[in-house]
Amino acid sequence: xxxxxxxxxxxxGAGYAALALALVLTYRFTGIVNFAQGELAMLATYVAWxxxxxxxxxxxxxxxxVAVAFxxxxxxxxxxxRRVEDRAGELTLVATTIGLYVTVNAIAALxxxxxxxxxxxxxxxxxxxxxxxxxxxxxxxxxxxxxLVVRHTGLxxxxxxxxxxxxxxxxxxxxxxxxxxxxxxxxSAIGAVSGVLLAPILFLEPTMMTGVxxxxxxxxxxxxxxxxxxxxxxxxxxGVTETLAGTYLGFVGADxxxxxxxxxxxxxxxxxxxxxxGSAPVERA
Amino acid sequence: xNTVPGLVPAxxxxxxxxxxxxxxxxxxxxRRAGLGALxxxxxxxxxxxxPYLLFQATLVLVYAxxxxxxxxxxxRGGQISLGHGxxxxxGAYTAAVMIAQFxxxxxxxxxxxxxxxxxxxxxxxxxxLRLRGLYLAMVTFAVAVVLPPLLKRxxxxxxxxxxxxxxxxxxxxxxxxxxxxxxxxxxxVTAFAGIRNLTASRGGRALTAIxxxxxxxxxxxxxxxxxxxxxxxxxxxxxxxAGALYTWTAGxxxxxxxxxxxxxxxxxxxxxxxxxxLTGALLGAFVVMGVPAVARELNPAAPGVISGLLIxxxxxxxxxxxxxxxxxxxxxxxxxxx
Numbered sequence: 001x002x003x004x005x006x007x008x009x010x011x012x013g014a015g016y017a018a019l020a021l022a023l024v025l026t027y028r029f030t031g032i033v034n035f036a037q038g039e040l041a042m043l044a045t046y047v048a049w050x051x052x053x054x055x056x057x058x059x060x061x062x063x064x065x066v067a068v069a070f071x072x073x074x075x076x077x078x079x080x081x082r083r084v085e086d087r088a089g090e091l092t093l094v095a096t097t098i099g100l101y102v103t104v105n106a107i108a109a110l111x112x113x114x115x116x117x118x119x120x121x122x123x124x125x126x127x128x129x130x131x132x133x134x135x136x137x138x139x140x141x142x143x144x145x146x147x148l149v150v151r152h153t154g155l156x157x158x159x160x161x162x163x164x165x166x167x168x169x170x171x172x173x174x175x176x177x178x179x180x181x182x183x184x185x186x187x188s189a190i191g192a193v194s195g196v197l198l199a200p201i202l203f204l205e206p207t208m209m210t211g212v213x214x215x216x217x218x219x220x221x222x223x224x225x226x227x228x229x230x231x232x233x234x235x236x237x238x239g240v241t242e243t244l245a246g247t248y249l250g251f252v253g254a255d256x257x258x259x260x261x262x263x264x265x266x267x268x269x270x271x272x273x274x275x276x277x278g279s280a281p282v283e284r285a
Numbered sequence: 286x287n288t289v290p291g292l293v294p295a296x297x298x299x300x301x302x303x304x305x306x307x308x309x310x311x312x313x314x315x316r317r318a319g320l321g322a323l324x325x326x327x328x329x330x331x332x333x334x335x336p337y338l339l340f341q342a343t344l345v346l347v348y349a350x351x352x353x354x355x356x357x358x359x360x361r362g363g364q365i366s367l368g369h370g371x372x373x374x375x376g377a378y379t380a381a382v383m384i385a386q387f388x389x390x391x392x393x394x395x396x397x398x399x400x401x402x403x404x405x406x407x408x409x410x411x412x413x414l415r416l417r418g419l420y421l422a423m424v425t426f427a428v429a430v431v432l433p434p435l436l437k438r439x440x441x442x443x444x445x446x447x448x449x450x451x452x453x454x455x456x457x458x459x460x461x462x463x464x465x466x467x468x469x470x471x472x473x474v475t476a477f478a479g480i481r482n483l484t485a486s487r488g489g490r491a492l493t494a495i496x497x498x499x500x501x502x503x504x505x506x507x508x509x510x511x512x513x514x515x516x517x518x519x520x521x522x523x524x525x526x527a528g529a530l531y532t533w534t535a536g537x538x539x540x541x542x543x544x545x546x547x548x549x550x551x552x553x554x555x556x557x558x559x560x561x562x563l564t565g566a567l568l569g570a571f572v573v574m575g576v577p578a579v580a581r582e583l584n585p586a587a588p589g590v591i592s593g594l595l596i597x598x599x600x601x602x603x604x605x606x607x608x609x610x611x612x613x614x615x616x617x618x619x620x621x622x623x
């Protein structure tokens with residue numbers, strides 16, 4: 001029983017970790033939290049569902065979905081975010097991502113209606129959580145490869161330069177706009193993985209990712225908003241905590257599980273605001 | 286000191302811009318005339334509008350009160366709250382439970398809802414020193430998501446997922462809906478006057494200073510944490526008051542009326558109306574109530590698409606909101622900057 005719960009928690013946690021990773025990526029590159037990250041992932045999951053529904057095998061649909069999500073991220077950055085990125089002020093940027101959130105959500109409801117849909121699981125016979133866990137085991141090495149690219153190649157160096165200081169990077173001849181678009185695309189692609197991992201557990205509907213976004217906020221805050229390994233660790237911790245609290249704490253139950261991440265965020269911010277692996281911010285006037 | 290033409294020496298009555306001393310031209314009192322016309326229109330409204338539109342107009346006023354409060358945090362304080370729908374919901378449920386479960390008279394619910402949400406806002410604002418910027422936005426987002434399941438959790442008090450009907454105020458003189466409109470109008474006018482004084486007060490000016498330059502404000506002796514906590518508490522109180530008014534108007538509360546989308550609507554109202562302005566609250570409330578109502582005629586999903594695009598468009602093209610646009614239009618017509 002406990003092992004089963006643990007497995008389920010890790011499976012859900014893998015999904016939260018992926019979305020948290022996407023949030024951290026966007027944060028590293030542009031310094032904002034993208035409230036529309038979950039909705040972009042939801043849109044990609046609908047694309048995957050449409051592909052599988054029209055007869056494409058699951059494992060062929062997955063890379064296509066990720067590619068579509070990547071493109072969607074690039075297009076969003078180039079068409080919408082680019083227009084407001086140079087304006088100072090968090091309100092402008094957050095309001096824009098909120099506007100995106102509302103728009104994408106409504107478009108999904110318009111195209112696919114708000115009916116609940118069952119999403120195919122890659123391993124229909126295995127117990128709940130196993131499929132997500134196996135998928136996570138595939139995703140692990142891929143992420144490791146991405147980390148190697150970021151650490152040891154010229155492209156990675158350019159990306160790190162933009163993340164560290166866009167203005168200096170631009171003065172050194174880096175095409176900052178392209179790198180930002182690449183960052184948004186990568187974040188969106190990783191977010192799509194999160195949507196596909198979680199859809200078999202949650203069922204597919206336009207508001208599917210709203211709760212997941214809260215869990216991912218908790219994961220990113222717990223791991224440190226600027227730390228990619230922290231986001232993954234945070235996601236797994238949040239997934240396990242949430243599942244165990246829902247099962248063993250009578251008061252929490254299934255419907256109040258969503259309060260667990262809120263308590264976690266507030267606790268982390270009060271006790272260790274930079275998170276487990278994040279760097280403490282240095283403030284300059 | 287050089288004498289500049291038109292500059293009035295200190296101690297004299299300030300002349301309107303563009304008028305030199307000794308000028309006998311009359312200056313039309315635009316401000317007072319505008320306010321007078323607005324007041325006359327507001328009083329006449331319930332006698333000309335059909336019941337459904339009057340209901341909508343009352344809701345616009347209710348939203349305006351909530352937007353005034355949210356603007357204190359967003360416009361004046363420069364912080365982002367996505368959780369004011371939750372305060373609105375707590376205010377609405379406080380009024381609903383007091384009237385429907387305990388049978389208390391409705392005027393009593395307003396101060397109780399206001400006090401309760403003031404306290405909640407205070408408690409939520411206490412960690413404001415840590416919960417700045419994006420963290421505040423994320424935490425308040427989570428609060429907005431958590432409130433509906435929390436309300437559904439205690440069906441004995443809140444009526445559960447089905448919500449509960451609440452008797453609306455009975456009118457001693459007019460029709461019931463006209464009476465509620467005037468009640469709400471009275472509270473709205475008081476709320477506007479309150480915010481006007483609040484933002485001109487020591488704390489209000491400190492809030493603007495902190496938004497503009499935190500370090501400079503701190504050096505001048507303002508405590509950002511204290512002022513933000515105060516602002517958040519007042520702001521929550523406005524949202525809670527609006528919630529109680531909502532219960533009076535709608536006569537029905539359900540958890541899903543106070544979901545995340547309400548918080549997003551409120552933030553959109555502030556951004557669209559124009560942050561840090563009084564008229565912005567009214568204009569924003571009008572737009573966030575009116576645009577979806579019109580768009581719903583086209584398609585059930587159209588309000589979402591249009592509202593979302595409207596937010597992005599306003600942020601991009603008119604960062605000062607509709608108020609800023611109107612102000613610029615007025616300047617170009619009048620040919621001067623007032």
